[in-house]
Amino acid sequence: MQDQLDRALSEAEAAAGAVRTRAELEALKARLVGPNGSLTAVTKVMGTLSKEERPAAGKLLNAAKARAEALLAGLLSKVEEAELAAALGPEVDPTLPSPDAPAGVLHPLTRTRERVLATFRKLGFVVAEGPEVETEWHCFDALNTPADHPARDMQDTLYLPASFRSADAPRKGEEALLLRTHTSSVQVRTMLGRKPPLRIVAPGRCFRRDAVDATHSANFHQVEGLWVDRSVTLADLRGVLDFFVKETFGPDAETRLRPSFFPFTEPSFEMDIRSPDLGRLSGRWLEILGCGLVDPKVLEACGLDPAEWSGLAFGLGLERIAMLQHGIDDIRHFYANDLRFLRQLA
Amino acid sequence: MRVSFQSLQRHVDLAGVEPAQVAELLPMLGLEVESVASFGLAPLAHVVVGEVRSFERHPKADRLSVCQVDVGDGAPRQIVCGARNFKAGDRVPVALPGAVLPGNFEIKVGRLRDVDSHGMLCSAEELGLPAGEDGLLILGGSPALGAPLHTLFPPPDTVLEVAVTANRGDCLGLRGIAREVAAALGRPLKPLDPRSSVGLAPAPSSQDAVGFVRVTSPACPWYTLRTFRGAKVGPSPDWMRRDLEAAGLRPVNNVVDITNWVMLQTGQPLHAFDAAKVSGGVEVRAAREGERLALLDGREVALDPSVCVIADASRPLVVAGVMGGADSGVSDATADLLLEVACFVPSEVRRASRRLGVSTDSSLRFTRDADPAGVELAGRLAADLLAELAGARPAGPAVSVGKAPRAERAIRLPQGFVAAKLGAPAPEDQVAGVLRRIGFQVQASPAGLDVVVPSFRSDVERPIDLVEEYVRVHGTASVPVGRPVATAPLEPEAPAAAFAREAALRLAGAGASECCHYSLREAAEVARVVGPEAAARLALENPLTADQTHLRASLLPGLAQALRLNLSAHADPSRLFEIGTVFRPGPDGQVREHLAVALVALTEPTRRSWLARPSPDLFAAKRLLADLAALAGLAASRLAWSAAEGGLWQRGHAAALADRGRAGEGACGLLDLRWTRSLDIAGPVLAAELLLPRATLAARKLPRLEAFSAFPPVTRDLAVLVPLATPAGDVAERLRQSAAKAVGKEIAVEAVTCFDVFAGAGLPEGQRSLAFEITLRHASRTLADAEVAAAMDQVAAAAGKAGWTVRR
Known part of the structure; x- marks a missing residue:
């Protein structure tokens, strides 16, 4: 067996x-x-x-x-x-490259804008917007810019023909329509459309009649800030902007307010920063934004009583911030759309 | 404004202060310093006085001379020189080996075409002096041989280029800048007391060189004119020439130089006429149609009534506040002078300056609202100097027509106002002290401070302006860094911003990289997008360049160009996107701003790969566009797809998306192949673009949950033969409607999906077969076969009614 x-x-x-x-x-x-x-x-x-x-x-x-x-x-x-x-099927060689394209990248101006907006959101600012084709009143008159101010010159500002009608910026009478030269026009639209207290940041595209070179662009991007309340002070202005600079350029960045002139703020300042961490621009005072207290005439033009309300405003160039942060020396890179540029800064 | 450090010291004592300190201090007062340069001859080591003993032609170069130069240290040295303007015995600057000339140019022993050269003979320009005549700087007065060259020249100066903001006309004179510097340093401003007194008379007397002075233009609120006799026109003294050159002005003659020098000090422009060339009298009037004037700079301009001129009895002499005429100016032959000191309305001068395309030191100052008090001050200073330097005697008082348009201004600064704006304490006496330092008169009162602002500060009108002056002069470092309390205003964010953010992330996740193009495009390109008529409505009034004349109507042309650029750069583009504003004229004639989201994708791979992937096609773009529309809050039930025609799109290979709610529109598919090929992109380009009118873009509502059935669905297939031209979408919609009608409200028609498309063998000519899967579900029970069969019979019957053959 x-x-x-x-x-x-x-x-x-x-x-x-x-x-x-x-x-x-x-x-x-x-x-x-x-x-x-x-x-x-x-x-x-x-x-x-x-x-x-x-x-x-x-x-x-x-x-x-x-x-x-x-x-x-x-x-x-x-x-x-x-x-x-x-x-x-047969076993794969995991060392072979993936045939698929990599994820896309966001434009450095988009990333810069989102970082800037995130900073101001922390301080209670909300995002507001306005049209790119703007009336002369919103862009200049309401902002206390005299009728014969050089900024209004045909040499410096892009205008639309008298026949142009904009659904987004209806004009009163025969005033001109133009491509906004700054996002400050959103201040005006916001103050007219909402009741204070207000805290807004308005990112957007602006236009100047400038020949394109390393530091000038046919259009560029600003972020406008406006805070209107019962008693807004210069100390508030500095507090807001110091916070922004330290968030953006690190805790070692210093700031100073340099007196300047804008028709729509009084007093007016340029803010300079100095940082040990900006490559070859380290340790130098660099202008990064304009700011001030909202001029009482602007408040009045927007129907607010300057005795009751006060405000602070600032405007910064996104290209400028991105150039400082990334060490870019030519503004044309932002509009050339060369992927070798875009991918580096992702 | 070029500010000479030495000239500044005429107005404020700067002992112990370095130019660099002033350059640091001015920006913090609001006066930006654009550059700091040295002016005059800086001490240069090894640059000495030498004498050309003899020279001969270079044996190998006609244009060079071989010179024997004595610098007082024994034997003459041989130096090769290219200049021609010297002779033996001339004393000239010699840069010896070891010298470093401006521009970091080091002098060494060298050989020029086989001849040794032990240094260089210098021109004025090579030494950093204003360029004179061509060739070597010939030194007059036989200075000592070997003397360091700089000992022959006045000490070098520092010139600051100061950018004066539009509100600070007072700083277009050295005295204004000096006032700021003095305030910052806490030093007094030196007094400026001309000896001459200018009496004013309402009309010319027999002593005057003119018979009348009239002002008939509103552009001139105040005009003064004074006759001087017996002037000896000649060169100005060195100190005045130096001051003018440091300020960037060319010395002309003593009379013209005096007017310029006084303007540099005070900011008040002046103009001198040759009295012999003014006939009858002087009238300030609007130019007449057809009048012409030959200007001092050699140009001749046509005038019109929008331009204010100074004219004599017969013709215009001067464009008021802008520039004088060539033939009424002061020349060497002038003996009697007319000196004009006036106020012109800033906007009128600016308009004339722009109209004629002429900008001068005078027009710049008038457009910045020159101080009316400067009329009298500048007139007296000029009278002093004309007497002193040109021997000219005033014939009598100045003829004065009109009056100063503004004077001092009183402002009440309420108590606590500065502190309230500052957000920090600001003691009244401290505020008063600061304001006094810049020349304001301040009186304390129980209600606050009564401040008198001098006329030179046209920009200070209100208490808030005084806050700026206080902060500026006291120092911005004193502004405390507040701690803003972050409140949460009850305001929604702009919906466009939120959508743009999400869309960008989604597209990047789908492998597309973000681009950013200019908003202004060329006419032909915009016409390609919206047609020539609509494109004409997007034209600018005053474009700067021929390729940026129109507002963009689509982001796709820019993206297509970016594809081309990156293909030629071998940067491996496959998918690109952009989010931004585009402009579209509507049927009502109004142009609307749309937030546009656009994507382009190459359908052929840019790289070879060991593993092939299927190419993206229209339906990949359609999926993306539909997803973006959903993200924007467009309801899928209101969207309609159709074939896209014309414009950027390839006929037969593109789809248009319409929203019945008019909250958006879009298109996707292949871009016109001829166009993309003309851009040197070989393969077809897939694209999608969604346009959302900004005005109606709304925040997306949060979805509300709807209950869903716990019972299983039933699916049934239905194939129909339809004409080739009948869109599948239309058939699906018809089937869905008839199914919904057949099953009633209790049963949901969850989907009608086309899953098979067939044409060709076995089917009638001109027909195709579309197969649909119809999904039904009841909310509260399982469906019975019989009721489903009955419903499907009705659907089939409806299809038959529509003329379609149901295939069993």
């Missing part, structure tokens, strides 16, 4: 090497443990044995069955493995 069992198993083990598919496995299984299988045949002998012989024979038979099950289980696992491999 031992011999019979050994022979049956040995035959199966010898055949096992050739098993590749599930069908071959089933066939082998049938030859071994099926109704007519070789091991099944030995089992049938058990009935012919004496009571004394049975325990020993039973042990032998159980051992043989276990061996057969292990053999079949092993084969099953091998066949399953082969089936999976066939379904998945």
Whole structure:
């Protein structure tokens, strides 16, 4: 009986090497443990044995069955493995490059704008917008800019023909329409449209009639800030702008207010910064924005009583901030759209 | 305004103060310093006086001379020189080896065409002096040989180029700048007391050189004219020439130089006429149509009544406040003078200056509202100098017509006002002290400070202006850094900003890189987008360049150009996007601003790859556009797709998106292939653009949850034969409507989706087969086969009614 069992198993083990598919496995299984299988045949002998012989024979038979099950289980696992491999195809070389294009990048002006806006949101400013084609009143008159101010000159400002009608900036009477020269016009629209207290930042595109060179652009981007409340002070102005500078240029950046002149603020200042961390511009005072207290005439033009309300305003150039932060020396890069530029600054 | 440090000291004692300190101090007073340059001859080591003993022609170069030069140290040295203007015995500047000339030019022993040269003979320009005549600087007065050259010249000066803001006309005179410097340093301003007194007379007397002085133009509120006799015209003294040159003005003759020098000090322009060339009298009037005037700079200009002139009985002599005429000016032959000192209205001078394209030192000062008090001061200073330097005697008092348009101004500065604006304490006596330093008179009263602002400060009118003066002069460092309390105003953010932010992130995530193009485009390109008629409505009135004449109507042309640029740069573009404002004329004639989101994508890979990917197609762009529309809050149920025609789009390969709610529009598909090929982009370019009118762009509402069914859906397929020209979208919509009608309100038609399109073998000519999967679901029970079958029969019947054959 031992011999019979050994022979049956040995035959199966010898055949096992050739098993590749599930069908071959089933066939082998049938030859071994099926109704007519070789091991099944030995089992049938058990009935012919004496009571004394049975325990020993039973042990032998159980051992043989276990061996057969292990053999079949092993084969099953091998066949399953082969089936999976066939379904998945050949193994890949993980060191090959991905054929897909990388994620796109946001424009550095977008990233700069979002950083700037995030800073002012922390101080309770909300984002406001206004039209790019603007009326002369919103862009100049309401901002206390005299009728013969050079900024209004055809030399410096881009105008639209008298026949132009804008749905977004309807004009009163025969005033001219122009491409806004600053986002300060959004101050006016905000004060006219909402009730103070107000804190807004207005990002947007502005236009000057400038020939394009390394520092001039046919259009550029500003972020305007306006805070109107019962008693807004120069200390508030400095507090807001110092916070912005430190958020933007790091805690080591210093600021100073340099007196200047704008028709729509009084007093007016340019803010300079000095930072140890600006490449070759490190350690120098650099102008970054204009600011001041809202001129009482602007408040009046917008229907607010200067005795009751006061405000601070500032305007900064996004290109300027991005150029300082990234060490860019030519404003034309922002509009050339060379991906080698855009990807570097992502 | 060029400010000479030496000239400044005529008005304020700057002992112990370095020019660099002044250059640091002025910006903090609001006077930006654009540059600091040295003027005159700076001490230069190894640059000495030498004498040309003899010279001969260079053997190998006709234009060079070989000179023997004695610098007083023994044997003459040989120096090769290219100049021609000297002779033997002339004393000239010699830069010896080791000298470093301006521009970091180091002098060494050299060989010029095989002849040794031990130094260089210098021209004025090479030494950093104003360029004189061509050639070497010939030194007069036989200075000692070997003497350091700079000992022959006045000590060098420092010139600050100061940018004066539009509100500070007073600082277009040295005295104004000096007043600021004096205030900052806490030093007094030196007194300026001309000896001459100018009496004023309302009309000319027999002593005067003119018979009448009339003002008939509103552009001139105050005109004074004074006759001087017996002037000897000649060169000005060195000190005056030096001052003028330091300020960037060319010395002319003593009379003209005096008018310029006085203007530099006071900021008040003056004009001198040759009395012999003025016939009859002087009238300040509007120019007459057709009058012409030859200006001092050699140009002849045509005048018109918008320009105010100074004329004699027969012709215009001067463009008022701008520039004098060539033939009434002072010349060497002049003996009797007329000196004009006047006030002109700033806006009138600015208009004339622009109209004639002439900007002068005089027009600059008048347009910045020169101090009326300067009329008298400048007249007296000039009278002193004319007597002293030109021997000219005043014939009598000045004829004066009109009066000063403004004078001192009183302002009440309420108590506590400065502190309230500053956000910090500002003691009244401190404020008063600061204001007095800049020449304001201050009187304390119980209500605050009574301040008298002198006429030279036309910009200080209100208490808030005094706050600026206080902060400026006291120092901005005294402004405390407040701690702003961050409140949260109950204001929504601009919806466009929020949408733009999300859209940018989404597109970048989809592999597109963001671009930024100019808003102004050329006419032909805008016409390609919206057609020539609409393009004409987007033209600017005064474009600067021919390629930036129109407002953009689409972002796609810019993006297509960026594709081309990056292809040629091998920068591997595949997808680019931009978000920005575009302009579209509407049917009502009004131009609307739209927030546009646009994408372009190359359909052919720019790089080879070991693994091929399918190319993106119209339907990839359609998916993106539909997603962006959803992000913008456009309801999918109100959107309609159709074939896009014309413009930028390739016929038959592009889709237009319309919103029945008019909250947006868009298009996607292939860009016109001929156009993109003309841009040197070989393969088709896929694009999408969504336009959202800014005026109606609204914040997206937060969605409300709707209950959904716990029961399974049932799907049924339906194939119909339709004419080739029938859009699948129309068929789907018809099937959806008929299904909804068939199942009633309880059952939702969740989707009608086209999943198979077939045309060709076995189908009738001109027809195609569209197969749809229709998904139905009941809110509260499982659907029964019978009711679904009944509904599908009705859908099939409706399709048949529409003329379509249902395929079973």
